[in-house]
Amino acid sequence: MHILMDNFKHRKMYEVQDISVDEDQISNLPDCILHHILSFLPTKDVVATCLLSTRWKYLWSSVPILDFDDSLLYSSEVNDLYPPEMTCFMNFVERVLLFHDGSSMKKFRLSCRVCFNASRIHAWVSAAIKQKVQELDLCLFVEEPFILPCCVFYCESLTAVKIEMNCVLELPTCVSFPRLRTLYLALVTFLDDDSTQKLLSSCPVLQELTILDCDWMNLKRISVSIPTLKSLTIDDLPYFGSADELNGCQIKIDAANLIFLTYSGYLLNEIFLFNLSSLVNASIYVPIMCERQKEIAYRAVNLLRGLNSVKSMRISTGAIESLFLADNVLDHLPIFQKLTYLELSVEIEKHIVKKLMNLLQYSPNLESLVFAEGFNPRVCFGEDDWILKPVPKCFLACLKSVSLHNFHWNCTEVCFLNFLLKNTFVLERLNIFCSKSLFGDAKEQKEVIDQLQMLPRVSTSCVIMFS
Amino acid sequence: MSSSLEKNMLILRSSDGEEFIVPEVVAVMSKAIKNMVEDECASNTIPVPNVDANILAMVIEFCKKHDESEAEAASDLKTFDSEFVNRGQEALYDLITAANFRDVKELLDALCQNVAEMIKGKSVHHIRIQFLGYQLFEILTSNFIWNIWCDRDFD
Numbered sequence: 001m002h003i004l005m006d007n008f009k010h011r012k013m014y015e016v017q018d019i020s021v022d023e024d025q026i027s028n029l030p031d032c033i034l035h036h037i038l039s040f041l042p043t044k045d046v047v048a049t050c051l052l053s054t055r056w057k058y059l060w061s062s063v064p065i066l067d068f069d070d071s072l073l074y075s076s077e078v079n080d081l082y083p084p085e086m087t088c089f090m091n092f093v094e095r096v097l098l099f100h101d102g103s104s105m106k107k108f109r110l111s112c113r114v115c116f117n118a119s120r121i122h123a124w125v126s127a128a129i130k131q132k133v134q135e136l137d138l139c140l141f142v143e144e145p146f147i148l149p150c151c152v153f154y155c156e157s158l159t160a161v162k163i164e165m166n167c168v169l170e171l172p173t174c175v176s177f178p179r180l181r182t183l184y185l186a187l188v189t190f191l192d193d194d195s196t197q198k199l200l201s202s203c204p205v206l207q208e209l210t211i212l213d214c215d216w217m218n219l220k221r222i223s224v225s226i227p228t229l230k231s232l233t234i235d236d237l238p239y240f241g242s243a244d245e246l247n248g249c250q251i252k253i254d255a256a257n258l259i260f261l262t263y264s265g266y267l268l269n270e271i272f273l274f275n276l277s278s279l280v281n282a283s284i285y286v287p288i289m290c291e292r293q294k295e296i297a298y299r300a301v302n303l304l305r306g307l308n309s310v311k312s313m314r315i316s317t318g319a320i321e322s323l324f325l326a327d328n329v330l331d332h333l334p335i336f337q338k339l340t341y342l343e344l345s346v347e348i349e350k351h352i353v354k355k356l357m358n359l360l361q362y363s364p365n366l367e368s369l370v371f372a373e374g375f376n377p378r379v380c381f382g383e384d385d386w387i388l389k390p391v392p393k394c395f396l397a398c399l400k401s402v403s404l405h406n407f408h409w410n411c412t413e414v415c416f417l418n419f420l421l422k423n424t425f426v427l428e429r430l431n432i433f434c435s436k437s438l439f440g441d442a443k444e445q446k447e448v449i450d451q452l453q454m455l456p457r458v459s460t461s462c463v464i465m466f467s
Numbered sequence: 468m469s470s471s472l473e474k475n476m477l478i479l480r481s482s483d484g485e486e487f488i489v490p491e492v493v494a495v496m497s498k499a500i501k502n503m504v505e506d507e508c509a510s511n512t513i514p515v516p517n518v519d520a521n522i523l524a525m526v527i528e529f530c531k532k533h534d535e536s537e538a539e540a541a542s543d544l545k546t547f548d549s550e551f552v553n554r555g556q557e558a559l560y561d562l563i564t565a566a567n568f569r570d571v572k573e574l575l576d577a578l579c580q581n582v583a584e585m586i587k588g589k590s591v592h593h594i595r596i597q598f599l600g601y602q603l604f605e606i607l608t609s610n611f612i613w614n615i616w617c618d619r620d621f622d
Contacts, residue, residue, distance in 0.1 A: 024598045025560035026582060033567055033579065040583035051591045052598065 027055045031062075039065040043096055044072050061099055064106040066128070068093050070115045086115040093124055102131035109137040116143050125149050132157040139164040153177075153199075163188060164212075171195045175202040182208040189215035193222060200224055207231065216269050219249040229255040236265030237287070253306075261307075267299040267322075273306025282310045285345065286319035297326035301333065308334035312341040314372075317352045320344075324355045333362050340367040347373035347406065350381045357392070366394035367401065374406030374413070374435070381412050395424050403431040409438060409448050421457035430464045477504070478512040479527070485520035486512065489527055496530040498570035518565045522558075525551075526565055529574050552581035556598075 029037075038046045038059065043066050049056045070089045093110075108128035112121060121140065126149045128136065134157055140146060142165060150172040152161075160182040163169070169188040177183075180203045190196045196219060200209075206226050210233040216222075224232070232255065248269035256275050263271065264285035284307075286300055300322040307313065313336075323329055342363060348356070348371060360366065402420060407413060421427070432452070438445060449466050475491045477500075495501035500513060515523055529551055536544050554562070559578060566575040585597050 025556045026598050029560065029563060030567075033563055033575075036575070037579040037582045037586075040580050041587055045586050045588065048591055049586060049594070052594060 027053060031059065034059055035063050038063045042067045042069055042072060044068075044092070047092075047096060062101040062104045064104050065109070066096065066100065066105060066107070067109040068096075069109070069111040071111065071113055073114070089115050090117060090120055094120075097124060097127050102127075105131045105133050107135035107137065108133045109135075111139040113139070113141045116141065118142075118144070118146055121146070122149055126151055129155050134158060135160040135162075137162040140166075142167050145170075160184075162186075169195075169199075171199060175199055177203045178205070180206055182206075184208075184210040184212070185214055186210075186212040187214065189217070190219050192218050193220055196222055200226070204228070209233070211235070213237065216249040216251075221250045221252075223252040223254065225252070225254040227256055229258050231260040232258060233260075233262040234265065234271075236263070236269055261310075263303070264316075267296050267303070270299050271303050271306075273303065276306060277309050279307065279310045281312045281314075282307050283314040283345075284319050285316040286322050287316070288318040288321050293322070293325045294327075297322050297324075297329070301326050301329055305332065305334050308336060309338050310336065311338050312343075313339060314343040314345050317344060317346040317348060317356075320352060320355050320359060324358070330358065333359075336363045337365060339363045340365055341370075342366055342368070343370040343372050345372050348375045350376075350379050353381065360392040360394060361390075364393040365398055366392075367398050368403070369399060369401070370403040370405075372403075372405055374404055374408075375416070377406075377408045377410060377412075377435075379412070380410070381415070391423050396426075398426065399424050400426060400428045401431070402427065402429075403433070405433040407432050407434045407438065409434075409444070417452070417455055421455050421459075421462065423458070424462075425458055427457070427459040427462045430462060432464065432466045434466070479523060480512055480514045481518055481520040481523040482516050483519050485523070487520075487523060487527055489531075490534075493527065493530045493534045496534065496571055496573070497526075498572070500569065515569065517568055519561075522561045522565050525558075525562060526569070526571065526574060529577075530571065533573055548577045549581075552577050 027034075034056075038049065043060075043063075046060045046063050050058070050060050068089075070086070073086070073089050105128065108125075110121070110124060125136070125138065129149065129151045133155075136152065136155075136158060137160075138148075139162075145167045146165065147170045148163070148165075152158075153172050154174055154176045156176075156178055158177060159179050161177070161180060162182075162184040164184075164186040166187045167189065168191050169185070170191060175198050183203060183206060200222070203226065205228050207228055208231045209224065209226070209229060210231075212233070212235040214236075216236070232253065234251070250270050250272065252272045252274065253276075254274040257278050258276050259278060260281045261273075261276070261279060262283040264283075266289050267286055284303065286296075289296060300319055304323065323333070326332070342360075344356070360369075402424070404413070404417075417430070420430070434445065434448075438448070445466070452464050452466065455464075476488055477491050477494045479487045479489055479494060479500075481487070491504065494513070495504055503513060518526070532547055532551075533544065536547075552559070552562075559582065563575065563578045563582075565571075566578060586594050589597075
C-alpha cells in the first residue's frame, strides 16, 4: 500500500509542502482524533485533506467512514476550474476503495441519484461487505430493476442497514442478519409475502425498524414479530395504488419490548397490534380520506385499542375524526389508564372538539395536554362547543399542564381558555405560545398578557406562561 | 473538608491546582471520572492532570448545561453547543485534548464536528488559510478532487 501511495506524489504545482516547523494546532492532535473529525465529513472532503500537509497525507486512508454522494458533484462552487462529470465520481469511488485501508471501514454510505451504473455499484457494495463493514447506507435512484449483491443479505458484521431504492427488493434464498440492530427501508417495493417475511424473520436482535413509503401492494399478510424491537416507524402515505383499494396488506405487529411506535398513513394497509405492554411513546397520523370512511374508522379504532398501555401519545385530528366515524365507537375505545401526555399534532377544527372531549373521558390519568398547532384561526366556535358532560376525570384530578401553540388571541381561543380555567382543578401551568402574527407586536402582546392574567380560574396555583 | 461538602458533590482539581466543586452527575459525564467514582478509587478531590483551570472551567460549563437541559428543547442545546465550540484554534486544541483525555463524548463530538465544518465543502486553499494561516501556490478549488486526484498520473 505504501509503495503505491509513494507513487502518489503530486506534480510540482500540487506539491505538498513540509511545514513541520510551524505546524498548526489542529494538525498536532493525535490520529484517532483527526480520524474522528474526518468521520463527520463526506469522503470527497476527507480525501482533499491529503494536500494540507505531510501530516494529513495518509490520514484519509484509515478514516472509518466512507461516504460517497454524487449530488456533491453539482453542489460545488460555480466558477470551478474543472467542471465535473459522472465518470469522475465513479473513478473517484474506485480510487478511494483501492487505496483505503479497508480493515478500518466501519460505515459505507453510497448515494447515487444521478450516476447509476449497476455493475459498478454492485462491485462497490460487494467490496464494502468484504471488508466486514458494520453500517451500510445505500440511496440508489435506479433506472432499471437493480438486484443488490447477495452477500449483503447474509453479512455477519452488519449492525445497521439502510436501503432507499425505487425498485423491487429482491432477496436471495438465504437471508441472515445475526447482528443487525437497525433496518431502514425506503421506497422499495416488497416482492411477495414469503420473501418479506423471510427478511423480517432473519434479524434476531433487531431494535429499530423503519419502513418509509414502501410499496406493499404485492403483500397480503405480514407479521412483524420481533421480541427485541424497541422502535418501529411505518410511514405509509400512499404513492402507489389507489385509495379505493382497501384490501391492502394485513400487518401484524407483535413486539413485547417495543417502546416507540410511529405510524402515519391512510390505514389502507391494516395494522394489528399485539402485546405492546412496554410501549411508552406512540405517534399516530391518519389523514382523513373521503372514500371508505367506515372501514377506515374501524381500523383506526383497532389501532387505538392496541395502544391501550401507552404513556405518551401524539395524534392527528384526522385520526380522532376517523375514530368517531365508526358506529358506537365509545363502546370500543379502551381506557388509556397509563396515558399521561397527549399531544394534538394538527390544528383543531370545530367538529373535532366534541370528539376530543370524548377521548379525554377515556384518559383518566392525563397530566399534560398539548395543542401543538393550536386552533384553526379561520373558524370561530364559542363556549357552547366546549360543554362537557361529565367533566373528564383528568380535569378534576390530574391535568397539570396545558400548552396552546399558534395563539392568535381570537374569540375561539379565549372561549377555550375560559372553559379550561373554569374546569381544571389542579392545573399548574398554562403555556401559551403566540403565533407569528402576534409575535412581532410587543404592545399587543403586553395587552394580551394583562387580559390573560385576569381570566377567572379554579386552580389557584395555576401559572400562565406566555412566550 | 469532606464533612462540609454537600452530598453528591465532588471536587475537581485542575493541573494548576485550582479546585472546582461540581455535582457528581455533572462530573461523571466524563467517563474517566465516572470509572474512578464507580471503582471507589476517588477520594473527595479528584485530580484532573493535563487540564488547566481555564479549560476545566469550560468543560464543566458544557457538562452542566448538558446535564440541566436533558428535558429542554434540543434546539436550545444545539445553539449552546455551536456557540460553545466557536473558539480559537488554541482553545479548541486544549478542549479537544481535555475531552478526549477525560472521555467526555458529547463534548468531543461537538468539538470535532466543529472542526469538520471548517473543512466541509471548502477548497484546500481555504482550509490551509484557516488551519495554517497561509495558502498553497496554486488555488485548488473544491472540485479538484474529482478531476485531478483521479485522472492525473502521479509521478
